[in-house]
Amino acid sequence: LAKTTQPISMDSYEGQEVNITCSHNNIATNDYITWYQQFPSQGPRFIIQGYKTKVTNEVASLFIPADRKSSTLSLPRVSLSDTAVYYCLVGDRNAGNMLTFGGGTRLMVKP
Amino acid sequence: SAVISQKPSRDICQRGTSLTIQCQVDSQVTMMFWYRQQPGQSLTLIATANQGSEATYESGFVIDKFPISRPNLTFSTLTVSNMSPEDSSIYLCSVEEVAGRVQNIQYFGAGTRLSVL
Numbered sequence: 706l707a708k709t710t711q712p713i714s715m716d717s718y719e720g721q722e723v724n725i726t727c728s729h730n731n732i733a734t735n736d737y738i739t740w741y742q743q744f745p746s747q748g749p750r751f752i753i754q755g756y757k758t759k760v761t762n763e764v765a766s767l768f769i770p771a772d773r774k775s776s777t778l779s780l781p782r783v784s785l786s787d788t789a790v791y792y793c794l795v796g797d798r799n800a801g802n803m804l805t806f807g808g809g810t811r812l813m814v815k816p
Numbered sequence: 817s818a819v820i821s822q823k824p825s826r827d828i829c830q831r832g833t834s835l836t837i838q839c840q841v842d843s844q845v846t847m848m849f850w851y852r853q854q855p856g857q858s859l860t861l862i863a864t865a866n867q868g869s870e871a872t873y874e875s876g877f878v879i880d881k882f883p884i885s886r887p888n889l890t891f892s893t894l895t896v897s898n899m900s901p902e903d904s905s906i907y908l909c910s911v912e913e914v915a916g917r918v919q920n921i922q923y924f925g926a927g928t929r930l931s932v933l
Contacts, residue, residue, distance in 0.1 A: 737919040748820075748908045748924025749859070792858070798912075798920040803849075806859040 709793045714811040723780040725810050727793030730774045735797040738769060738776045739804065743790045749806075752791075753778070780812075788814045818843050818911050822925035829899055829932050836895045837928045839909035844889035846912075849922070850882070853906040862907075865892050899932045906930070 710728040717723045729738070737756050741749035753760055755767040755776070766779040780787055790811050794804040819842040829835050839848065850862040863873045863884055871884040885893045896903050908927040912920040 739919065739921060741922075746929075747926050748910065749922070750924070751921045754919060754921060803861055803864070805861075806851075808858055 709795055709807045711791075711793055711807060711810045713808060714813065716813045716815060717783055718815050719784055720782050723783050723787070723812060723814075725778045725780075725791055725793075725812065726775055727778070727795075728775045729793070729795045732773050732795055733797065735800065736795050737797065738767065738773075739794045740765070740767065740778050741792045741794065741806075743792065743809070745789075749792060783812075783814045785814050785816060788812060818845065818913060818923045820909060820911060820923055820925035822909060822928050824928055825926065826929040827931070829930065831900055831932060833899055834895055834897045835899065835930060836893050837907055837909075839892045839894070839925055841890045841911050846889070846914075848886065848892045849910045849912075850884065850892075850894045851908045851910065851924075853908060853927070855906070859908065862894070896930065899930075901932045904930055904932045 737754055739754040740752045742752050743749040753762055753765050753767045755769055757769050760767045768777040790809040792806050792809040796802050796804040821840045823838045827835055848865045851859040852862055853859045861874050862877045862882055863871045865871045865884050865886040867886045867889050881897055883895045906927045906929050908924050910922040910924040912922055914920050
């Protein structure tokens with residue numbers, strides 16, 4: 706299973722764009738990249754998933770370079786309510802492999 | 817997306833007792849998962865529970881300590897047996913959504929915060 710590395714923590718201010726990068730050097734051909742968000746006292750919540758290039762939804766964008774050895778979660782114009790832990794998971798569920806939650810990135814948005 | 821309800825949301829228990837955590841889903845799902853999360857830490861998978869079969873436990877977790885039931889496609893329980901203070905943690909259940917996606921994603925309950933004295 707691909708191992709992921711993320712910054713332990715990041716600070717930002719309201720209204721800024723936040724980019725959280727995840728490294729996954731040994732990503733396999735069929736692996737997908739999935740990001741979850743976890744607020745205090747809640748379970749993780751799915752944000753976005755992608756395989757290559759760029760994926761965008763109403764919450765975030767996910768940028769994946771051609772070599773797929775890293776990915777960047779982009780949160781536009783963050784607010785205080787975006788303060789949470791963000792987890793990057795890499796793997797192939799269709800192959801029956803459970804994805805592993807790494808350490809995550811603790812994002813603190815300040816006023 | 818699936819809606820998951822966990823009970824209790826929190827509990828304080830005495831050493832040596834057992835606690836059963838319930839997980840109810842608003843739709844039928846094949847696979848349910850149980851995780852443990854120490855405060856400030858990441859999630860660790862305890863076991864996978866499929867309806868009609870024995871749960872599959874991850875390394876470091878055993879059935880005698882964490883028995884799991886899965887009587888139907890919308891419900892599961894996790895029991896934390898013979899508790900010690902080291903079992904103090906947050907326990908979460910999750911389900912997978914399959915339809916309409918290339919890769920399955922998980923939906924989580926809010927968790928059960930357990931403190932063992």
